[in-house]
Amino acid sequence: MQLQRPALQLVLQDLQNQVQFLNQLPSQLSASDRKKLSHLDSQLESLKKLLGGSNHPTLNTKECAELSLRLEKLAHKLPPKGPFRPLQELCSRLALLGQAAWASLAREEAKNQLEKQFDYLNRPGASQEKRAGGSVGLGVGIDALGNGTKATVSLGVAGAIVLDNNDEGDVYQNRGGGYRRRPICRVRPGS
Structure with a gap:
């Protein structure tokens, strides 16, 4: 399983647009909610920079791990109710997707390493x-006579x-x- 960089950048941009839309609601958010949205917006911008740092079309193991850990941390910081529920759920699901890609890539790397290590056994x-x-x-x-x-x-x-x-x-x-x-x-x- 590999995560495609352009598709993930679009999802993060859409998530950031939702955060900015919520931040523009006049009276429905408290000051602490606005602070949480501002923090989420800056974290999403940081993730977009992380993903934009390479021209490779898919994420590598390290990038999948970083994405997963950061989104999981964001999901835990957001309250699971009110206007934050969709954002919290999306961050949580993206974190799970990152974990799955991370595990899949790590497994593939370990498998390739073992194949190289035991390649000489690939003969009947x-x-x-x-x-x-x-x-x-x-x-x-x-006693030589066995009497001892x-x-x-x-x-x-x-x-x-x-x-x-x-x-x-x-x-x-x-x-x-x-x-x-x-x-x-x-x-x-x-x-």
Whole structure:
């Protein structure tokens, strides 16, 4: 999901026009309401400057995060009743839209990073294996005829981590000591 910069700038401009229209109502707003509208107007202008700072047609992850956090903060400052209700609801919904785009872009970036990291496994039969092990033993015996005392102590530790793939391009991590298969990522077939 990507947010289109021109469309979002139009929505913010429309929201700012609504704020300015409310501010021009003569007797329906108190002084504190007018102060809130003035603050909202300046915040919207600041957001428009943030969005106007790039020529790229879509917002990046940082811009989506900034948009979402600022609009959420504005939505919480506005009272959910009276003439502010539509503005509060619109700010809240735009903040949710920004969060969704932010999460989607962050997920896509993480996925691309994992695909690059595990691209070498994108061949049939490719795998990577790391093993570690250790063993300690001790034996004590007396008398060659078996008429004495005999003791044996042994301790062993082993582990393995194996990365492998399947026909669909999924990369799995298998850990030694049992067969636990945990999917890590999906490498695009044919890339």
